[in-house]
Structure formats: C-alpha cells, structure tokens
Amino acid sequence: MRKRSPCEDRDLKQRPGSGEDMKPFRRLGLMARMRRMMMMLLVVYVSVPFIVKLCPSIQAKLVFLNFVRLPYFLDLKRPLDHGLNHTHNLYLEPEAGLKIGVWHTVPALMWRAAEGKQGDWYDSTFSSSHPVILYLHGNSGTRGGDHRVQLYKVLSSVGYHVVTFDYRGWGDSDGSPSEGGMTSDSLFVYDWLKRRLDDKTPLYIWGHSLGTGVATNLVRGLCDRGSPPDALILESPFTNIREEARSHPFSMVYRFLPGFDWFFLDSITANDIHFASDENVHHISCPVLILHAEDDGVVPFHLGKKLYSQASRSKSLSGHKVQFVPFASALAYKHKLIYRSPELPGVLSDFFARQQTDA
Numbered sequence: 001m002r003k004r005s006p007c008e009d010r011d012l013k014q015r016p017g018s019g020e021d022m023k024p025f026r027r028l029g030l031m032a033r034m035r036r037m038m039m040m041l042l043v044v045y046v047s048v049p050f051i052v053k054l055c056p057s058i059q060a061k062l063v064f065l066n067f068v069r070l071p072y073f074l075d076l077k078r079p080l081d082h083g084l085n086h087t088h089n090l091y092l093e094p095e096a097g098l099k100i101g102v103w104h105t106v107p108a109l110m111w112r113a114a115e116g117k118q119g120d121w122y123d124s125t126f127s128s129s130h131p132v133i134l135y136l137h138g139n140s141g142t143r144g145g146d147h148r149v150q151l152y153k154v155l156s157s158v159g160y161h162v163v164t165f166d167y168r169g170w171g172d173s174d175g176s177p178s179e180g181g182m183t184s185d186s187l188f189v190y191d192w193l194k195r196r197l198d199d200k201t202p203l204y205i206w207g208h209s210l211g212t213g214v215a216t217n218l219v220r221g222l223c224d225r226g227s228p229p230d231a232l233i234l235e236s237p238f239t240n241i242r243e244e245a246r247s248h249p250f251s252m253v254y255r256f257l258p259g260f261d262w263f264f265l266d267s268i269t270a271n272d273i274h275f276a277s278d279e280n281v282h283h284i285s286c287p288v289l290i291l292h293a294e295d296d297g298v299v300p301f302h303l304g305k306k307l308y309s310q311a312s313r314s315k316s317l318s319g320h321k322v323q324f325v326p327f328a329s330a331l332a333y334k335h336k337l338i339y340r341s342p343e344l345p346g347v348l349s350d351f352f353a354r355q356q357t358d359a
Contacts, residue, residue, distance in 0.1 A: 065140035094188035138209030142171035212237035213275025295329035
C-alpha cells in the first residue's frame with residue numbers, strides 16, 4: 001500500500017467537513033433547536049390561558065381532579081384489601097338512579113366482632129355510644145386513597161365510627177362533579193346517619209382540603225335549619241377557592257401574568273365553584289377545630305390561619321370553641337400526613353371533651 005506524503009496529510013486535515021471545521025455548525029444547529037423549543041414552550045404558555053378561558057370546563061376538571069384515581073386498580077367494594085377488615089362497603093341513592101359508594105368503619109375494638117358480618121350488623125353498631133365522624137375527602141383519588149385510609153385507622157383506633165363516601169363523579173359513584181352535588185351528597189349522608197343514631201351520640205364532620213369547602217357548605221346549611229353537628233374539624237382548609245387557586249403551586253407560572261384573575265379565577269367562578277369557607281364561618285354555630293401543617297405546599301398555611309382569624313371573629317361562632325392547631329414544618333406532615341401525629345388523638349379527645357363539658 002502506498003504511503004501518503006506529508007503534503008497529502010496536510011491537505012486531508014484542511015479538507016472541508018473535518019471535525020474542527022464542523023464544531024461551529026454543530027453549535028449553530030443546537031442553538032437553532034433550542035430556539036425552536038423555547039418558541040414552542042412560549043406558544044404553549046400563551047395558549048393555555050386562552051384555552052382555559054374559552055373552555056371553562058377544563059378549569060372545573062382541574063379543581064375537582066375526579067378523573068385521577070390512585071391507586072388505579074383498587075376495588076372499592078373490598079376495603080379489606082387495605083387492611084380495613086372492620087369496614088363495610090355500601091351504596092346509597094341521594095337521587096333516583098344516582099348511587100354513591102360509602103364505607104363505614106367501626107371502632108377498632110369491634111374488629112373481631114366485625115369479621116364476616118354484613119350490612120345489618122354494621123347498621124346495628126350505630127346504636128353504640130361511640131361517636132361518629134363523617135369524613136369528607138378532598139379532590140382527586142377516592143375514599144380508598146392511602147392517606148385517607150391511614151386516617152380512618154387512626155380514628156377507629158381511638159374509638160370513633162368513620163363514615164366516608166365518594167361524591168358523585170368520584171370513585172365508583174355515579175354522576176358528574178359539581179360543588180352543589182358534593183354538598184347535596186354530604187347532606188344526604190349526614191341525614192342518613194342521623195336517622196340511625198341516638199340523639200345523644202355525637203356526630204362530627206371532618207373535611208380535608210377541598211373537602212373543607214364542602215364541610216363548611218354542609219354545616220352552614222345544617223345551622224341555617226337549626227340542626228348543627230356536634231363539631232366541625234377542618235384539616236388543611238383554605239378561605240375560598242379563588243384564594244386557594246391563586247396560591248396553588250400549579251398557578252405559580254401564571255400568577256403574575258396580567259389578567260390572571262380574568263383568565264383563570266373567573267373561569268372557576270363561571271363553573272359556579274366558590275367553596276367560600278370564609279363566608280360560611282359567619283353562618284356556622286358549632287365548635288370548630290382547624291388543623292394545618294406549616295409546610296403544606298398545596299393549601300398554604302397562611303390560608304388556614306386566615307380562616308381561623310375570620311372564624312374567631314364570627315358573631316355566629318361566639319360562645320363556641322374555635323381552636324387552631326398548627327404542626328411544625330420540622331414534622332414534614334405537608335398536606336396529607338397529619339394523621340401521623342402522635343398528638344392527634346389527644347388533640348381530638350381534649351377538644352371533644354371540652355365541648356361535652358361546655359354543653
């Protein structure tokens with residue numbers, strides 16, 4: 001094979017298309033791709049507010065997130081699969097042709113007696129003297145969400161019946177979600193419970209996150225008709241849906257956009273979604289306990305604190321205990337993990353005992 005001369009090697013190195021000569025072209029190509037990507041992101045960023053404004057139903061879906069079912073493969077007919085072997089699954093009809101799924105967890109001390117029992121036995125347990133908590137969950141997921149199940153276990157372990165359900169449009173319940181429908185379903189289940197309870201059996205309402213808005217709607221209605229519950233517990237509450245939407249992490253990239261309220265918040269209102277707990281507390285006349293973690297990244301702590309401030313000044317709540325219990329950031333309970341607090345059972349028993357003493 002003939003060897004190349006030094007001149008040929010030099011010519012080869014200088015030939016167009018060699019590695020050194022291609023580097024500037026590669027850099028230009030990379031910059032062009034980055035510019036195209038940034039332009040696409042900008043188009044998406046600008047388009048989203050207009051899409052939401054033109055299709056306000058999208059905003060409603062983002063508020064309710066009822067289409068998010070985690071865990072996906074949970075059989076809600078089998079609470080036993082989550083260790084709730086003292087829980088009965090049943091279905092109620094708040095309206096003709098509309099069924100909603102309900103779980104009734106009895107106090108843990110009835111655990112052995114509950115084995116193999118059916119609906120009639122569970123119904124009979126309401127005649128016991130154990131207090132009942134009607135739990136109203138937040139958006140997304142179902143009554144079988146893990147953090148919810150863990151709370152049922154905690155409440156059951158200290159002697160409470162826990163009744164929870166999926167609003168219409170959630171879980172295996174029929175229908176489509178709306179604020180009015182959620183409130184209506186809650187009232188139906190509350191009345192269903194009252195018919196099964198002795199007049200002296202305490203019935204408490206517990207709402208979490210979006211469920212706090214449902215809870216204050218429900219309790220306002222109950223107080224207006226002269227039959228308030230024995231107490232209201234609000235876990236990670238907000239003042240109203242507009243302030244919560246403005247503070248939510250999802251809104252961070254648009255919060256300072258001119259017209260943010262018009263594009264996003266007015267779209268929520270257009271769907272008749274308000275969850276105005278700050279207004280409702282001025283029509284509530286029963287003891288109120290607020291629980292909030294300082295490191296809550298979904299419903300900021302300051303909204304729970306603001307709601308407490310408004311409730312403590314409410315004329316309708318004058319003479320009723322209104323208590324705020326914060327949980328330090330170091331505990332890392334965030335939005336869903338207050339059930340982990342070893343102090344929680346004591347907080348509840350002290351609060352409820354004080355209501356009975358005052359009564």
